[in-house]
Amino acid sequence: MRIVIAPDSFKNSSSAICVAESIEKGIRRVKPDTQIVKVPIADGGEGTVDAILIGSKGQKVTLQVQGPLGKCVEAKYVLIDKETAFIEMAEASGLQLLSNEERNPMETSTYGVGQLILAALDRGVSRIVLGIGGSATNDGGVGMAMALGVKFLDKTGQLIPVGGKGLAYIDRIDKSEIDPRIARTEFKVACDVKNPLCGPEGATAIYGPQKGATPKMVQYLEKGMQNYAKAVGHLLEGSSYHEVPGAGAAGGLGMGLMAFCGATLHSGIDTILDMVQIEKYLEEADLVITGEGNMDGQSIYGKVPVGLAKRVEPFNVPVVAIVGGMGIGATKVYDHHIQSIMPLTNRPMVLEEAIENVDILLQDAAERMMRFIEVGKHLN
Structure with missing residues (x-):
């Protein structure tokens, strides 16, 4: 399996490259030999x-x-x-x-x-x-x-x-x-x-x-x-x-x-995706994992996950998102080629605790997501 990890940063918490590295660690707990390419993404702001x-x-x-x-x-x-x-x-x-x-x-x-x-x-x-x-x-x-x-x-x-x-x-x-x-x-x-x-x-x-x-x-x-x-x-x-x-x-x-x-x-x-030549990473991908700090109804308007998903859609490759939180209207992204959302929190916690433990929480969320994907492969 070839996975492209292309998240945005988690604002005030973790840079895009750190998010990608944490997700990679979680994936390798389940599939240590997976071929992984990390392409951190941003929309023009910090990072x-x-x-x-x-x-x-x-x-x-x-x-x-x-x-x-x-x-x-x-x-x-x-x-x-x-x-x-x-x-x-x-x-x-x-x-x-x-x-x-x-x-x-x-x-x-x-x-x-x-x-x-x-x-x-x-x-x-x-x-x-x-x-x-x-x-x-x-x-x-x-x-x-x-x-x-x-x-x-x-x-x-x-x-x-x-x-x-x-x-x-x-x-x-x-x-x-x-x-x-x-x-x-x-x-x-x-x-x-x-x-x-x-x-x-x-x-x-x-x-x-x-x-x-x-x-x-x-x-x-x-x-x-x-x-x-x-x-x-x-x-x-x-x-x-x-x-x-x-x-x-x-x-x-x-x-x-x-x-x-x-x-x-x-x-x-779109400007950033063009500059990193995102399509060259998608041609042989089996799965794309993206993410952002909070996914809600506004995520369909110019945010990294949906902007990326639009580029992935012509390649007929599934896209999943690991996010800090899900707000009102987050499921609107399902109409924009994002197939699933995995919040990183695994129990009730305050924002400060989530920020302090973002690395391990991202690893755990990525592991849970990969285990669901493995179940799906068996059902297939």
């Missing part, structure tokens, strides 16, 4: 750069950049080949880089993302793919654009403050000194968020609070976003980028990448 590195067998490049609050952090990106780089914005500006007390979208910036872009350009690439999930920012990608050479000026002609607080000060945008290589580079964004930049479904209203914004901050940041959209419209002669679904992704970084880099937005999971 995607590691999944791309493993799946594409690319080259890891590490450098120091500004973190979300301006302190230096070590970030990495992947050179897929001589022409293509993959950048995960969360490496430079991710929420995981901050403590709960440090979360403050008035201050956080995407400047480090721009530094990663410049570093990739210095390697001579002509195509950059960015995963933009997991951000700590709400600056509309202004920090990123600043790093690329764009100037955001207030009414006195001075540079605006960094972070989300600066958006309200923008009076004029000068892109005359933007790095000329930007215009010669293709930018593709892996993004499954459909929020516009502004409004009740926009970046600030929906995601600001989880990044540390108080109700008062949300009001201020929303006005800043509206001012920013207006300024970009003046710069780009009536541009409506702020209305594009996904413009509000990563605190408006989606908007910034479209406006200043000419980026196009694409399905996160």
